Amino acid sequence: MTTLESDAFVFFGATGDLAYKKIFPALYAMVHRSGLAIPIIGMARAGWSLDKLRARARASVENGGDFESGCFEKLAAQLRYVDGDYTDPATYLKLKQALGLATRPIHYLAIPPSMFASVVQGLAKSGCADNARVIVEKPFGRDLATAQALDRTLHEVFPERAIFRIDHYLGKEAVQNLRLLRGSRRHSRCRAESLASSDRLAGDGSSHGSRTRSDAGGETAPVPSDAAARPEGSRARPIQGLSR
16 A cells, blocks of 8 residues: 655744754755755744744754755745634634645654644544644653553544654653663673773783782882793893892
8 A cells, every 4th residue: 555645844832942843854854855845834822923934943953053044935935824722613714725735644743742622633633634644743642551542532533553652752761771781782792892902912022021020118120021931941130129
């Protein structure tokens, strides 16, 4: 079965912190790398205008440090803005109008989970959920029971194949632990190789041709590395400063 690509991107919570830090930079990167060219509709209840949303998007991308004005202008030209209360049916009628000819939108819910039910029902009643997909952002519930309740809310409108759950902090601790473990193993391996190299140098007398020995006072003196090879009966001269 061929899966058709979405032909519009709608994100709820367009004026929020998540959109500023994550969504706008990601959209800019998609325009820059793959030529994303679909309507991008920001949804919020902040009383903003389209110009203000574009200014917010520009500040977000510029803050990332990789900014090309030509690329951003392409992104800005695709932006739309719908302002309204998520519990008001009129908000979704405005969204339907903003979608225009798009028939396979994807809705990104970058909003608190408490708003999921209102948004999902609003999308369904306005026809904006037809042939659509939904992305859920945030921790998906506080425990098993609340996660199952959220699932039931989504499944009232969307089939499972059309639901995408994202929590960019879910695996953060596990990933950090893996990085720490890899770094520790790398350090241990380098240290082992260094010690092995030192032992080889000491064993073949390559370290300036001598080893050292220490007296009771902690002072060290060189011991010829060829001592074991001397003829039987020979004896090394006493080293001044060492007890006999």
